[in-house]
Amino acid sequence: MHNYMAKKIPGGVKIAVCISLSMIAFVTRTPFSLAALFFCNIVVILMFQAPLFLILKECRFFLVQTVIIIVLYILKFGWPSGFLPGLTLSIQFVFFLLPGLILSHSVSPAQTARCFSVILPHHLAFVLSVCIHFIHNLMEEVNEIYEAQIMRGARITAKELCNPANWKDVVNCLIIPTIIYGFMMARQISMAAKARKFQIDEKRTCWNGE
Amino acid sequence: MNEINSLSKRKKLEYLLFLGFCAVFIFITKALLRLHLNIPGHSMFFMIFFLMLSNRCVPLRYSATICAILSGSMAILFGMGKGGPLLILKFIMPAMIIDFFSYLIPTFDQKYWTCILVATLASSTKFISSFIVDFFLGMDTQLIVYHCLIKSCGAIIFGVLGSLMIPMVIARLKAYDII
Numbered sequence: 001m002h003n004y005m006a007k008k009i010p011g012g013v014k015i016a017v018c019i020s021l022s023m024i025a026f027v028t029r030t031p032f033s034l035a036a037l038f039f040c041n042i043v044v045i046l047m048f049q050a051p052l053f054l055i056l057k058e059c060r061f062f063l064v065q066t067v068i069i070i071v072l073y074i075l076k077f078g079w080p081s082g083f084l085p086g087l088t089l090s091i092q093f094v095f096f097l098l099p100g101l102i103l104s105h106s107v108s109p110a111q112t113a114r115c116f117s118v119i120l121p122h123h124l125a126f127v128l129s130v131c132i133h134f135i136h137n138l139m140e141e142v143n144e145i146y147e148a149q150i151m152r153g154a155r156i157t158a159k160e161l162c163n164p165a166n167w168k169d170v171v172n173c174l175i176i177p178t179i180i181y182g183f184m185m186a187r188q189i190s191m192a193a194k195a196r197k198f199q200i201d202e203k204r205t206c207w208n209g210e
Numbered sequence: 211m212n213e214i215n216s217l218s219k220r221k222k223l224e225y226l227l228f229l230g231f232c233a234v235f236i237f238i239t240k241a242l243l244r245l246h247l248n249i250p251g252h253s254m255f256f257m258i259f260f261l262m263l264s265n266r267c268v269p270l271r272y273s274a275t276i277c278a279i280l281s282g283s284m285a286i287l288f289g290m291g292k293g294g295p296l297l298i299l300k301f302i303m304p305a306m307i308i309d310f311f312s313y314l315i316p317t318f319d320q321k322y323w324t325c326i327l328v329a330t331l332a333s334s335t336k337f338i339s340s341f342i343v344d345f346f347l348g349m350d351t352q353l354i355v356y357h358c359l360i361k362s363c364g365a366i367i368f369g370v371l372g373s374l375m376i377p378m379v380i381a382r383l384k385a386y387d388i389i
Contacts, residue, residue, distance in 0.1 A: 097241060120283060123226065128280055131230035138234065171375055176382050183388055186227035194220045
């Protein structure tokens, strides 16, 4: 019944709800409103049947961000007075990005493309939906490249990057492999799209899910 | 002939997808750098870098502008920034400058000073976009000018720093036969 309800919710409604939740994060400042927003996000995750484990796994990116924000606030305003504003802001930041994660896990690329195509040309809408869908793969690949380069001795850890002499390693060891991976992924997706006769046949070919 | 057409269409889709990935990187870096550090223009570092990269790597006309439209659409859809629908101007105007100068100076990526020139002009569009946004928010005109000057100075510094990576990255990509 629950699964059926998640499938019945149109993609446009899911996008509208997630955008609204994302925008509400900018105006929530008090602990009470943040708690209310947290509750809303949990309800949305349950309603949209988004995989909670995957979302929590991806939230580790926010953990680093939270630590950076809190440390910077403490450095600027001192220990007791800077902690609470820093924590509030980092929670706001998480609540700003969380609906995007929920959206990307709960809406299929076809649904996203249909909604984007209202405001964008058909091909750009397809490209946008595909790119949003592949954000996880890109981030995972960037993380793997980062760890592999550290293992082979690249000076790109947070501590080593305090030295400007090591900044060149970020370009050579992280940015260039990431760009090459982006090109490879674009080539693979375009070949897959061509194999499904995207842009070639007038008539759309798709599996209707039955 | 049909094969040639299909190949060119596939190539075009491949290029568009790469532009999409550049747009995703712009969006992610802009979102992650949103620290409220009171350092104006720090997101311009990656924006200028990826816009220039998309212009140099993809032989489509207006490639940087397409990348900017995609990243701007993402920013609007996910409610980022205070500009609302005008937010897309902040992405499109630097991209249009980069596309325009790539016609005037087709090899601008090979020298550092041309990259600095293009990045300075592209980043300075932040003044116009900020002015429009602040104006619609109803701010006092004198305050808008001061505010936009501070913002655009920061944007130019970070934009120039981002563009300094371009000659090295493009040279490496050419060496690997990627572009």
